Amino acid sequence: MKIVCCVKYVPDATADRRFNSDHTVDRAGVDGVLSELDEYAVEEALKIREAVDESEIVVVTMGPDIARAAILKSLQMGADSGVHVVDEAIHGSDAVGTSLVLAKVIEQQQADLVLCGMASTDGSMSVLPAMLAERLGLPQVTFASEVSLDGSTVRIRRDGDAATEMIEATAPLLLSVTDQANEPRYPSFKGIMAAKKKPVETVSLADLGIDAADVGLDAAWTRVEDAQSRPPRSAGTVVTDEDGTGADRLVEFLAGQKFI
Amino acid sequence: MAAVTEILVLVDHAEGAVRKTTAELLTLARRLGEPSAVFVGSQVGAARDALKRYGAEKIYVLDDVALTDYLVAPKAEALTQLVEQTRPAAVLIPSSAEGKEIAGRLAIKVSSGLITDAVDIQAGEAGPLTTQSVFAGSHTVNARVTHGTPIITVKPNSVTPEEVDGGAAEEAFSVTTSDAAKTARIVERRPRAATGRPELTEAAIVVSGGRGTAGNFEPVEELADALGAAVGASRAAVDSGWYPHAYQVGQTGKTVSPQLYVAVGISGAIQHRAGMQTAKTIVAVNKDDEAPIFELVDFGVVGDLHAVLPKATQAVNARKS
Numbered sequence: 001m002k003i004v005c006c007v008k009y010v011p012d013a014t015a016d017r018r019f020n021s022d023h024t025v026d027r028a029g030v031d032g033v034l035s036e037l038d039e040y041a042v043e044e045a046l047k048i049r050e051a052v053d054e055s056e057i058v059v060v061t062m063g064p065d066i067a068r069a070a071i072l073k074s075l076q077m078g079a080d081s082g083v084h085v086v087d088e089a090i091h092g093s094d095a096v097g098t099s100l101v102l103a104k105v106i107e108q109q110q111a112d113l114v115l116c117g118m119a120s121t122d123g124s125m126s127v128l129p130a131m132l133a134e135r136l137g138l139p140q141v142t143f144a145s146e147v148s149l150d151g152s153t154v155r156i157r158r159d160g161d162a163a164t165e166m167i168e169a170t171a172p173l174l175l176s177v178t179d180q181a182n183e184p185r186y187p188s189f190k191g192i193m194a195a196k197k198k199p200v201e202t203v204s205l206a207d208l209g210i211d212a213a214d215v216g217l218d219a220a221w222t223r224v225e226d227a228q229s230r231p232p233r234s235a236g237t238v239v240t241d242e243d244g245t246g247a248d249r250l251v252e253f254l255a256g257q258k259f260i
Numbered sequence: 261m262a263a264v265t266e267i268l269v270l271v272d273h274a275e276g277a278v279r280k281t282t283a284e285l286l287t288l289a290r291r292l293g294e295p296s297a298v299f300v301g302s303q304v305g306a307a308r309d310a311l312k313r314y315g316a317e318k319i320y321v322l323d324d325v326a327l328t329d330y331l332v333a334p335k336a337e338a339l340t341q342l343v344e345q346t347r348p349a350a351v352l353i354p355s356s357a358e359g360k361e362i363a364g365r366l367a368i369k370v371s372s373g374l375i376t377d378a379v380d381i382q383a384g385e386a387g388p389l390t391t392q393s394v395f396a397g398s399h400t401v402n403a404r405v406t407h408g409t410p411i412i413t414v415k416p417n418s419v420t421p422e423e424v425d426g427g428a429a430e431e432a433f434s435v436t437t438s439d440a441a442k443t444a445r446i447v448e449r450r451p452r453a454a455t456g457r458p459e460l461t462e463a464a465i466v467v468s469g470g471r472g473t474a475g476n477f478e479p480v481e482e483l484a485d486a487l488g489a490a491v492g493a494s495r496a497a498v499d500s501g502w503y504p505h506a507y508q509v510g511q512t513g514k515t516v517s518p519q520l521y522v523a524v525g526i527s528g529a530i531q532h533r534a535g536m537q538t539a540k541t542i543v544a545v546n547k548d549d550e551a552p553i554f555e556l557v558d559f560g561v562v563g564d565l566h567a568v569l570p571k572a573t574q575a576v577n578a579r580k581s
Contacts, residue, residue: 013511013530037512095374096367106400121511122395125376126357127364130332134365139443140332142499143357145505155447158331159506161356162274166448167331175445179512180505219405221373225389228400233542233556240549241563247571250543251558251579257522257541259465259487259581 001055001169002216005149006102006132007074009067010122017122022217023224024092025122027064027095032071035119039184041080042074044177045115045148046185051149056080057074059234060105062090067186068200076187082200083109089205092217095123099131101215104208105134116176118143129176139169144178265293265349268342269316270362273299274451276306281354282463283421284494285414286314288381290424292388293349297319298342300327300335304430312428314421319430326437328365332358333441336365343370343409350388352381355413363413373410379418379538388412396511396530397537411542417510417517426499428577452506458509460490465520468492471545472525475502479569480524486576492516492536494526510535513527526566528553531555545569 011017018026031094034042042059050054059074061067061087069084083105090101106114114136119126127237133140144156152171159180187195205212213219239249254260264285272279282297289295297316299307311319320342326334339362343351351366353359355377366375380391387553388410392401405411410479415526437522460466468488469480477491493503495510509516511534521539526532528544528551536542537556560570 013396015533017398021398023401030495036376072428096366099310118512119452124511125360125364127360127367127374127376129367130336130361133333134336134368137440138359141305141329141444150540160358161452161459161506163449163451165331165446165450167444168447169444196552214527221367221371221405222375222403223406224401224403226402230393230398230400233558235555236542236558238549238554238557238560240561241561244567246545246561246563247568248575250545250559250568251575253409253543254487254520254576257520259541260576 001047001048001052001112002110002115003048003051003055003115004059004106004109005041005059005074005079005115006128007042007059007061008068008120009033009061009063009070010120012163013121018229019227020080022092023227024217028066032066032069034073035117035120035122035123037119037179038070039077040079040177040179041117042079044175044181044183046078046150047182048113052099058083059107060102061103062086065174066254071200072195073187076191077185078191083196084200084202085208086202087205087212089212092220093215094222095125095127095131096221097215097219099128101205101208101210103132103135104210105203107131110210112172114138114174116174118176118178123251129174133174136174139173141167141169141173144174144175144177145177146210147177147181169256266346267293267295267352268348269295270339270351270353270359270360271297271299271307271311272356273301273307276301278302278307278310279319280460281416283310284419285352285354286311286316287419287422288414289352290315291381292320292383296346296348296428298322298339300361304542308428312405312426314424315424315426316429317429319428320433321430322433322435324435324437326442327435329446330442331444331446333444334367336369337437337441338435339366340369342433348409349410350410351411351550353411355415355455357492357526363411365410370409372411373409373455373459374539375403375405375554376413378412378414381414383413393538395427395535410498412507412512415515415517457484458488459488460492460516460518462476463516463518464487464519465481465492466492467522468494468496468526469503469524470498470526473497473502475500476501479566479573483522483573486573489522523553523568524569526553528556
């Protein structure tokens, strides 16, 4: 089974995230990492490879040169190879543009199974898996909190707001997993050493047969007019409960704000 | 003379019971044009009054089992057909997992820009202008769709629903579902057990417990019930198996934006803040006076929650009676 796992390089959530002057996310000036939620997708791919003979995992990302770090981390965890789409023209692509590029890579790879995380930790739109399924005409089994495989049939548990659903589809298909699906492994020393020898192919838009005018900031179907940092919340009142009056003062505050 | 500007609103409902988010979406839609509710399912009778009360001028009824037996794709097809027929000025969809997926597929199908997780929408000459809260609530972004029919998903609690009597003219809309959209079959559906508390993402008040509860959520639930609040949990509490994942607040759980958020025994890591930082008022109880949550609070108590909460619950109940 050929598994293509889509991953994203994002600014570290614990860093001071910010925007560039063109209102795109600053990915170069802020420490970046493999989006935490994509680790669950990589882990699920590894579990499936362990269960299904003759499987291989190709990790795909797009983004500037430094985005290669997201592929490297996935290879250290155990994925087999990587494809990195690098092209100046993709800067500023929205989800529509991103899905166009990734769908082309997946087509070229002839994937049996496409794996994604539930959302990125920067844009956190969580629409890319659905867009990929739409573009590729694949069954969409997404937001899986539990995955089981029976031959080419995939069955997942999806915990929705109102109900828990069990969903079934047959490969080839697109699967996205939540942080409930598994426990991502840490790269071992052996894994880190092995990753250095694993192949990572760099491809351009031209290699994918995509017109540069169809992606990037100017081709995006949405435009950010304005991005501002919010003023930090002004410091409130903090009391200690040493004298046992904490609860009463808390309730007084709530009553004063008309919450009671 | 300007033609009537129709705005499609996808109705979020459970067996016909309309969720609060739908009233909010209808209220926002009214700023942009005439709201038309899109109701998927067979129980429109139970929803009609609420949709009318919040200003739906039309109700398109899409009653077809294919729409509810398969995941997402058939609903996206149905909305595509409706968009092509009605040519709306915008489509508003609730920012649930399913809502965002429907929106994503619709955007590709009708070649239109998509904005997710809006917390506000204003009418503008160049089309609706949205506000989003990003990077764990640390930044505010204004954006608009520049191509096609603006498709916007809206977070719960973004606006106070306004009652305006709508025409609520019902119109059955028959959809054609392709075989390609019927490939991810929902083989079983178990509705979540009712807790008797408000829905987490819709609640005006949320009381959440974290690591500091040490697994005992009783004080959290009791304070929540005294305040008429929903109960939430931090990732640490959920990962420890103390509370179900459906109640997790944070980056990988629910994002809440209530009037009041009470964080109990929660340190306030960035992943948690991402889910609650836009609450109007924030209150915390934590025994560690250096917990980052205290940087956010309007009011904080440094103390043992197992002592503070029961007393607070008692005092709240005393004031109510």
